Amino acid sequence: MSDQERVLKFQIFRYNPQKKGDKPRMVTYELKEAPGMTIFIALNDIREQQDPSLQFDFVCRAGICGSCAMVVNGQPTLACRTLTSNYENGEIKLLPLPGFELIGDLSVNTGKFMRAMSERVESWIHDHNADEVNFEMLEERMDPDVADKIYELERCVECGACVSACATKRMRPDFLSAVGFMRLARFALDPRDKRTDEEFYEIMGDDDGVFGCMTLLGCEDYCPKDLPHQTQIAYLRRKMVLIK
């Protein structure tokens, strides 16, 4: 942390679709940098001191909940854990995450998208017995390595960075995208989920599914949780090719 104070220059996308006559524009704000300042701290500061109408979404402010993805100097990332000191010239340009419904300024409706994704891939354990399980008895055993592997794929925080960085998604609005593939890979790996490969094929065996992916791998580059998108998409593809 340097003790020298510098003035940061934020260029922020502003547009409130709720407000009649409002037009999209970029607005510049200047702000004195503080040691250890994150974009979370900076944006709150701007809202409190300069422009109380500025919209953005933070919840955990610790890189855990996935609320705050936005495009920072061209790269989709979690804003809360991005230090302003990462930007040498002190100029920071913020845009809302593309590919999602805009709520206002930097706030986008990832929640709606993710719920639809979960419904589409049926993001739950498919097992008729799951509701009848006798929870007084010992739980079903699971290999410790399998449990760890499932967790590795479940670390996705639904931030949407992968969706916004996906070239295929831009061309195919209904493309399932990396977040959906990751979720499917997670359930395909889980011995508790009794779905067959054919059933998975129904969900992703077309061009809006895993065969549409052009493997440009923006997802892998920008996923803040470093999830193994490339390997998992390849794995799902192999699995699906074997079906037909």
Place this chain on the structure above:
Amino acid sequence: MKVIYTDSLVIGGGLAGLRVAIASMQRGLDTIVLSLVPAKRSHSAAAQGGMQASLGATIKGDGDDEEVHFADTVKGSDWGCDQDVARMFVNTSPKAIRQLSAWGVPWSRVRRGDREVVINGEKVTITEKDEAHGLITARDFGGTKKWRTCYTSDGAGHTMLYAMDNKAIQMGIPVHERKEAIALIHEDAVCYGAIVRDLITGELIAYVAKATTIATGGYGRLYAISTNAVISEGIGNAIALETGIASLGNMEAVQFHPTAIVPVGILTTEGCRGDGGLLLDKDGYRFMPDYEPDKKELASRDVVSRRMTEHMRKGKGITSRYGDHLWLDITLLGRKHIEKNLREVKEICEYFLGIDPVEEYIPVRPTQHYSMGGIRTKATGESPNLKGLFSAGEAACWDMHGFNRLGGNSVAETVVAGMIVGEYVADYCAQNSLNVSTSTIQHFMKQEEKKITDILVRDFGENPFELKAEMQKIMMDKVGIFRNGDDLEKAVEELKVLNQRAKHVALRNRISSSNPELVEAIRVPKMIKLAQCVAYGAQLRTESRGAHAREDYPERNDRDWLKRTLTTWKDESADLPELTYEDLDVMKMEMPPGSRGYGVDNTIHHPDTGRREKQIEEIKEANPGVDRFELQKLLNPIAIPEKFKGKNERIGRGFK
């Protein structure tokens, strides 16, 4: 007027709220969940450490069961908890975790054979049993006799919340996101839903329901520095308080977690110390054994936080521009362990501090973390004063935590309370019909509309962001870890002034739709009222119990203070809430008050304590040969919903 009808309205989409909604749906009720944010982003996702359930599969949990968990929980609460509720809780927690396992949580599992762990600063090899292989494992946490905290690497809360929300999606439970409940609808002391503001359009909607459950989480953001999410502002508690009927319990019971990073207050999980991490001072000296030779770093949270503060007051802290701090050393755990089981901690250190905790110490200090207080409920989860209003999770004072909750007992509470309270909510909906008058709904709608219009038309007035910052500073400086009469008196007076000022909030951005300044203006007066409940409750409680530590009254005083604070705000124009007290009945306790075993025991005993101890001895003598279940029934016959009554199986002992 837009009105939406449902049977079971659940305010809050965290673990507790979702579980109540699932229970409602399972019983065939129409259910709607409201949330400020997408459910999976609720604060429950941030729990890294784990969930307590006495499964006893790991060798270090051998011998664990409901009795041991119960004793730890009651001791941890400093005997302030409701023992009936603690009992229901410990009996149900193993079922909760097993159900979550069936619903998809990839709990970390026991691996047979040898493994190296760090205990008390030393590397030790432990050997897991063959027959435990593949069962849910557990780690050590503060204030527990056994390793009982079940976890998923470092993402327990995340995986629990994802499994729970996925289950809710599977069942087709609607979650209305970006909606804020700002007032409760009630008539003749019965609650019928809430007035809700759409955070995007600004529209007000009346959600009218037979039963209303508040599961809105904690009120940590009354403090300037907190580990809580920025949305943990206690609005659910405040709208219950504003009915003038529902009461809040033990609002002064606020927990400080020993290890949040400096300066931003992000938590590093108790798992760090549970897995063997140490606390060091400016000389690199491990000081906790000097204060607490027995449990050391793993004493209960309130104790560790106070010892750290004491040590810093002796000049042993590391000075920084953000004030003093201490070091958390996890370097001794090794890279492999940290990158697997404490990865979230590693990420936090890298991103927010620019350090690698495998190599370097982490700067930490005690920080506001958990709200034991909340909406007072009966064991069924229902408010004793306002019928049809239920509460579960951190928002509630169901009261299994008393004055200090144990790590890992909170996410466990959310799910267990969700299960149990969920059944009572469903019973209530089955037994009651919806008969609220339209004029009542209109009355509450108009009242909220007017409040918002008043704010929007006011030309000059107070800045809501500034009011909030002032309140947070008062709470930090004067209602913190150590408290005293003088500071508390000042806090109470200063908050009164803020309360008055909050009546004249004005905006710079005067639009009614999506508007962060308006959101703040609606919340801040509510938050100030809650802060007053905390500060005033702390001022009047002239003893020290659990997390409530009075420097001027250092002893726990069972004689005068074995009671729960109840706060109501009956007269809206009053500038202070009304406080009354509810006695805890020692003669009904399964475990009468004793010593927690930290520091010197200076408890002023309750006259009934000795009597009850004697009575328990007599009961035991009169019933030789009864097993632990029968004995428990004799000492504390409580009603658990039929579904959750059964005994829990464990390896090596079956259902014994």
